[in-house]
Amino acid sequence: MQTGAAIKESMADRLFLAVLYTILSLIMIAVAYPLIYIVSSSFSSSDAVIGGKVWIWPVDPTLNGYRAVFIYPEVWSGYVNSFVYTVLGTALSVTLTIMMAYPLSRKTFYGRHFFISLLLFAMIFNGGLIPYYLVVKALGLLNTIWAVVVPGALNIFSIIVAKTFFQTTIPNELYESASIDGCSDIRFLLKIVLPLSKPIIAVLTLWSAVGIWNSYFSALIFLNDKSLYPLQLILREILVMNNVQMTSMNLSPELIQKFEDMRNLLRYSVIVVASVPVLFLYPIAQKYFVQGVMIGSVKE
């Protein structure tokens, strides 16, 4: 009787659910459609794209858009640069985050509240763009890869999330028993805390990596040399400024015919190519990002 009552939905509830499922399906389509459209267009001929024949599936399938990416050298230098910046920046950022978060998670760390106040104040107040720029300039980082990697490495929000993680998962008794056995603080961090902290390290790595890969601001203000540009700045020229500098000079006659086609399709294919690395991470990222947000939502 009771289980029957729990499962059975009233008429009003069933109607309510039907409306809900419909709305959610519509939201899902609205979110997915622009992505599908861009991917399908990137595999279609440029005539079909410009002529408005592409709606869902590719029309006149061709790989010309992707050939264009291959012969556009700046995309590749941007790709390599972004990769280097992401790896270095993430390694630095995760290391710094743990180095700050772990001591702050220890209740017996004298001065803990002073450091936490220092972090919180920096989170809600800042000196502004120009003084920040002048510091980077004074350190001689301008127009070097370090300008993209170093200044933004410390993320206060990540530190707070990591600190919460350490507080909730590393029991104090563990430290006490280790310290009785003569284990030092640094040894304890390296040998016991880090192996227990794989989930938070994954969260921090993904946050940082996706953030660096997708950002263009540091590169815009700190870099002049085009050979140092990350992928996002190259994309900005192609997609937003509509500045495609492709020369047909070194192309074979057969390719020259395809040239205009490739030029037009480049804007679609480059979107796909730039987003693929993040999409590979997506299944893992989704799991860990959710975990990270949940840890972040736990209040001390």
Place this chain on the structure above:
Amino acid sequence: MEPDKTIAAQTSVPVKSLFQDAVKKMMRHWQLYLVIALPTAFLITFNYIPMLGAQIAFKDYNPVQGIWNSPWVGWKHFEFFFGSPYFWPVIKNTLTISIYSLVVGIPSAIFLAVALNEVKHLRFKKTVQMVTYAPYFISVVVLIGMMQIILSPSTGLYGQLARLFGIDSPPDVMGSPAAFASLYVWSGIWQETGYGAIIYLAALSNVNPELYEAAKMDGATRLHKIVHIDLPAIRPTIIVLFILAVGGLLGVGFEKVYLLQTPLNLSASEIIATYVYKIGLIDANYSFAVAVGLFNSVVGFILILIANFIARKVSESSLF
């Protein structure tokens, strides 16, 4: 017992032993100070030294004399900013974008979370989440690039659709000042609602299932349960996110607005962040740009304190 002695004992001796105590506590964990030294150096270099550098808002900065030796000029740059014809448009544009984002963004994420929470069909729920969450991983450059492609009046989907309905030359929305705020906000909704819903879903997953059972026994419909159980359960989360949003009202990010800007929509798209970038880093008018930036930081700081204070008064939850 002599009162004088006890007072003396309470003041002088504990101070000394407090100090010794502190040193002892610090020595016990000296390695932790070693560990925290490097990130603290980063914090000071890239967060606190710029705060000191912000003093050039009150000076006429020139690179030869540097930050400390350039001459003081008082409030000159602030007065110039408050009196400049850019002041109100820039503030108005910034606030329009941020309030519009807040008013639409927070309810959208709540709606999605509450709706997903009602779905008992697990596969469907996972699929909706996975799809709505995906755009969060797209870079802002790619997002604006997609908008340019799709909203092009000649070749984009928007143009094609308009022609289907018999409009031969639809207006160029990407260049229109009137459409700017809506483009900014709704593209943000598209990109971030799935991500924003996660935090509310996490709060909803903590609701005691017995509450639902009890409500069911009392004859509550699903809508009743949403209003009387779900929404109160996520109230603290809403308040904290709202405080953060209010604190960020003047801090609209540079990256997206700058990419969406065109000479045509500048009257609606020039915000504080892009204005500071242009007068500071493009025109190298450092002191003036710092004054504008500092004004922004101080107002943002005050806003977040006020929001936090009000939240603490009217409810249990606050940020700090």
